[in-house]
Amino acid sequence: MVVSRFDKEQILDILATIPDPEIPVVNILEMGMVKDVVIGDDGYEVIITPTYSGCPAVGMITADIRSTLEAKGVVPTTVRMVYDPAWTTDWMTDVAKKKLHDYGIAPPLHSSCNDEMLDNNTITCPRCGSERTHLLSRFGSTACKALYKCDACLEPFEYFKCH
Template sequence: MVITLSSDAQLRQRAWDAAANVVDPEIPVLTIADLGVLRDVAVTDGRVEVAITPTYSGCPAMNMIQLEIELALEREGFRNSKVRTVLSPAWTTDWMSAEGRRKLREYGIAPPQPASSRRALFGVQEVACPQCGSDDTEVLSEFGSTSCKALWRCRSCREPFDYFKCH
């Protein structure tokens, strides 16, 4: 079977769409596309290869994400697809989509701040409460419900919340 460039482009888009809909098992309101974990989809001779970058090396969710991508591609008719992990460049919260940040906030997790807004050394980090929007918040623990989150509390509404840490 001869595959033309336009058909490779169509296959790539179908494969991208299938992979992009895989959800993060730790934060099920986010897709791997929302997170910026889905880096690339390539089609060569009709075979699909998906590149993903973990939020941090050793992320326990990556094995499940890889399996879910393979299953999503299989459901779309792609056989013998390959998922490869790319560690460089390292994932950054700047790769997270605006839609992903919105979804996090609505889910009750404060989204990461863009790198450009990070405070300099010895600066004070301000994280808005995802429940009431107040900036009067404090960190309780650098370790939250998962390794990529910290535990914060709002001084205004007194509610604790997770903050997705910047990387």
């Protein structure tokens, strides 16, 4: 039996130090990937949900959670993945969206629940702020992003897709 020396708040604070492996400027809490922390009699359980079902970063995130908590003495820890409810960009915090923008990635506009808005949006260039942009490719370097180009400053940039 584990004598619980850590409360949920403390564990969440530790988890907030773990960056998203693909977009290191935001952490896994800001991305909305951590669903819950359960403190049980025989250990700690962190419940996460993947952004995309094939997201290759999930393995690394799981390993990072375990090693980071372990280093702080939060043991034993298990990580469980759940699919329900399905992750949505609506769970990204405003802070995370601002960080994405400052990093050069246009943040998601809204939820993908709004099907008509799935595509053909006006995406603002994160570099110069112009709305004169066009879609280069619906799919980008990671599952969560699309490629755009700004017609004002001519720079290509990534857009975090609504999901």
